[in-house]
Amino acid sequence: MPHSWATFGRDLHLDLGGPGGRRAGLIRALRDAVRSGRLAPDTRLPSSRSLAADLGLARNTVADAYAELVAEGWLTARQGSGTRVAWRAVPDAARGSARRTAGVARGPADRPDRPRFDLTPGTADVSAFPRTAWLAAARRALTAAPSEAFGYTTPAGRPELRAALADYLARARGVRADPERIVVCAGFPQGLSLLSRALGSGRIAVESYGLDFHRAVITRAGLGTVPLPVDEHGADTGELAGLDDVRAALLTPAHQFPTGVPLHPDRRAAAVNWARLTGGYVLDDDYDGEFRYDRQPVGALQGLDPDHVVHFGTASKSLAPALRVAWMVLPDRLVDPVLALKGTGEWQSGALDQLTLADFLASGAYDRHLRGMRLRYRRRRDQLVAALADRAPHVRASGIAAGLHAVLELPPGTEQAVVEAARWQGLALEGLGSFRHPAASQPARDALVVAYGTPPDHSFTGVLDALLRALPPGR
Numbered sequence: 001m002p003h004s005w006a007t008f009g010r011d012l013h014l015d016l017g018g019p020g021g022r023r024a025g026l027i028r029a030l031r032d033a034v035r036s037g038r039l040a041p042d043t044r045l046p047s048s049r050s051l052a053a054d055l056g057l058a059r060n061t062v063a064d065a066y067a068e069l070v071a072e073g074w075l076t077a078r079q080g081s082g083t084r085v086a087w088r089a090v091p092d093a094a095r096g097s098a099r100r101t102a103g104v105a106r107g108p109a110d111r112p113d114r115p116r117f118d119l120t121p122g123t124a125d126v127s128a129f130p131r132t133a134w135l136a137a138a139r140r141a142l143t144a145a146p147s148e149a150f151g152y153t154t155p156a157g158r159p160e161l162r163a164a165l166a167d168y169l170a171r172a173r174g175v176r177a178d179p180e181r182i183v184v185c186a187g188f189p190q191g192l193s194l195l196s197r198a199l200g201s202g203r204i205a206v207e208s209y210g211l212d213f214h215r216a217v218i219t220r221a222g223l224g225t226v227p228l229p230v231d232e233h234g235a236d237t238g239e240l241a242g243l244d245d246v247r248a249a250l251l252t253p254a255h256q257f258p259t260g261v262p263l264h265p266d267r268r269a270a271a272v273n274w275a276r277l278t279g280g281y282v283l284d285d286d287y288d289g290e291f292r293y294d295r296q297p298v299g300a301l302q303g304l305d306p307d308h309v310v311h312f313g314t315a316s317k318s319l320a321p322a323l324r325v326a327w328m329v330l331p332d333r334l335v336d337p338v339l340a341l342k343g344t345g346e347w348q349s350g351a352l353d354q355l356t357l358a359d360f361l362a363s364g365a366y367d368r369h370l371r372g373m374r375l376r377y378r379r380r381r382d383q384l385v386a387a388l389a390d391r392a393p394h395v396r397a398s399g400i401a402a403g404l405h406a407v408l409e410l411p412p413g414t415e416q417a418v419v420e421a422a423r424w425q426g427l428a429l430e431g432l433g434s435f436r437h438p439a440a441s442q443p444a445r446d447a448l449v450v451a452y453g454t455p456p457d458h459s460f461t462g463v464l465d466a467l468l469r470a471l472p473p474g475r
Contacts, residue, residue: 022057026065034074034085041087045075048083116426117463119451121258121405122211127456128373129320133365134356140363141355153351155342157184157327160358165327168361169313173289174299176306177329183338184354185326186347188285188314189217192250194346195283195310195328196221198337202247204283207235208440209259209432214250223247227437230256234263237271248281248310249274254289254298258435258449260399260407262298272301275308281331282309288317290370293378294401307331315357317404318370325349325357377404380452380460387464394474404453407432414472415446422448422470427463 015032016025033039045051048062055062066083069075076086141160149158156162162179169175185191196204196218204218208227215225226243228235234256240249249271253263263271271282284301292298302311306329314326326349330338360366381400388395388408396409410418415431422429432447455463 016055023061023065026055026057026062027068030065030069031072031074039085041085043085044081045083045085115423115428117428117459117466118454119422119427119429119463119467120454121430121449121451123321123451123454124317124319124373124404125376125453125456126320126322128376130365130369133369134319134360137359137363137365138352138356141359142352144359145352145355149351149355153348153354155339155346155348156180156182157349158351158354158358161325161354161361162327164358164361165313168366169300169311169329172367173286173311173313174303175311175329176303177311181306181330181332181335183328183330183335183342184349185328185342186324186349187316187321188287188312188326189213190346191312191326191328192217192283193221194338194341195248195334196223197341198334199223199247199281202245203243205240205243205246205249206437207251207256208437208442209435210250210252210257210437211435215437218250225437227440229440229442230259230261231442232261234261234267235271237263237267237274240271240274246278246280248283250283250285251301252285252287253301254286255291255399255403257285257287258399258405258407258432260401260403260405262402263301268301268304272305272308276305280308281334283312284309285312287312287314288403289313290318291374291377291404292402293374293381298402302329307333310334318366318373319357323349323353323357325353376457377453381406383460383464384450384452387468391468392471392474395471405449405451408448408450408471410446410448411472412446415448418448418470418472422467425466425470427466427470429467 015029016022018025018028030039045066046054048059048066051057052059052062066075066077070077070083073086075083077083159179161184162182165182166177166179169177183191185194192214201223203224203226205228206215206218206225208230218225226246228237228239228249230236234253235251237249237251240246251263251271253268255262274280275282282301286300289298289300300311302309308331310331311329312326315323316326328338384406385397385400388397397406398409399405399407415433419429419431429451430449432445432449435449436444450467
């Protein structure tokens with residue numbers, strides 16, 4: 001018998017070939033699987049009857065092979081516990097192979113080049129994901145879900161989620177929309193890609209400080225980008241009127257990323273007026289609109305003109321990136337072009353996660369989670385500000401009235417040296433320069449972008465100590 005397959009709760013290939021017949025081949029195959037680490041210690045093996053049926057062997061043949069391996073110490077057998085792989089020392093080579101196969105990340109001692117703490121912006125504290133409340137919502141959603149929900153979903157997304165989002169966004173963010181204008185996406189980049197492709201040609205104005213991979217999404221869709229200067233009032237949207245061939249402007253009005261300033265009311269109005277006059281669109285990336293600490297929430301820009309503003313939202317900052325759930329609220333005339341593109345094979349967010357999020361929103365669990373996270377993030381923000389005031393008063397923090405990160409101003413010409421010093425302290429963080437558009441004309445600022453929302457609570461004090469050690473001394 002050459003090669004056979006058995007299912008041990010996982011796929012396992014057993015080569016029963018070689019000399020000595022089937023019993024000897026089975027003993028050799030199982031012994032090799034244990035020795036190589038493919039069968040981990042304490043793994044429960046199937047009963048002799050089940051394995052015999054899987055491999056087309058006599059039950060006595062399997063029982064004899066098990067007994068032989070128990071006698072050799074490879075397996076253990078106890079009444080009520082079944083036959084299991086024995087605990088034993090694993091050779092270094094096999095242990096390394098097993099680790100690589102399992103994809104287990106090495107610790108700091110094994111990877112001295114790997115940062116101990118991640119302060120790069122873009123991720124919430126995923127250790128605070130509301131597992132219990134999410135599980136309860138999932139149970140309710142699955143119980144109530146119609147059978148058709150387990151098939152292929154529509155390009156627009158589950159109607160339950162779109163209805164729940166319409167209610168929530170109107171109440172919490174001032175967005176005017178009905179469910180038919182909401183399209184659920186597998187993350188913000190997918191939504192930006194779909195919209196860029198729907199626009200067809202031309203350029204999109206972007207903020208001179210922003211995420212380079214967002215600019216890359218636009219470029220891959222066949223459009224160019226042109227930077228708008230960013231200052232203490234946000235993006236200078238007054239410059240839109242002097243730009244040619246610009247189809248849309250991608251902005252972060254509630255909390256400019258990464259400088260952290262809100263878009264001034266006059267500039268909000270200028271952006272919307274430009275879109276009305278030219279037939280263009282304002283793309284409102286409301287990536288962390290729920291997190292406000294020292295001021296009233298800034299409403300979504302879409303409320304000023306739903307026919308010319310596209311509202312983008314995401315669960316990546318409020319819950320976790322792993323959900324891959326984001327949404328667009330579109331002007332009527334963009335709905336059909338976007339859905340036509342999305343229906344040609346674009347990835348869909350999982351319908352079960354959509355149903356769960358719909359319940360999570362409708363039940364009030366989402367609001368309760370956000371309130372708790374606001375308190376948590378505000379405490380961390382306050383800890384950061386207090387630590388700077390006490391130990392580095394020469395370093396000014398800005399953009400801290402909202403969001404999940406702060407900008408720490410540095411002396412001119414020191415940004416890269418401080419980023420390198422932080423790396424030696426075990427910190428992964430980025431300088432403000434890494435977010436600057438290559439074609440930006442305004443003078444560069446030296447600063448750090450510090451994501452205080454990312455580290456878990458238990459490590460935050462150590463993170464602050466390491467950060468303060470990396471900062472330049474005062475003069």
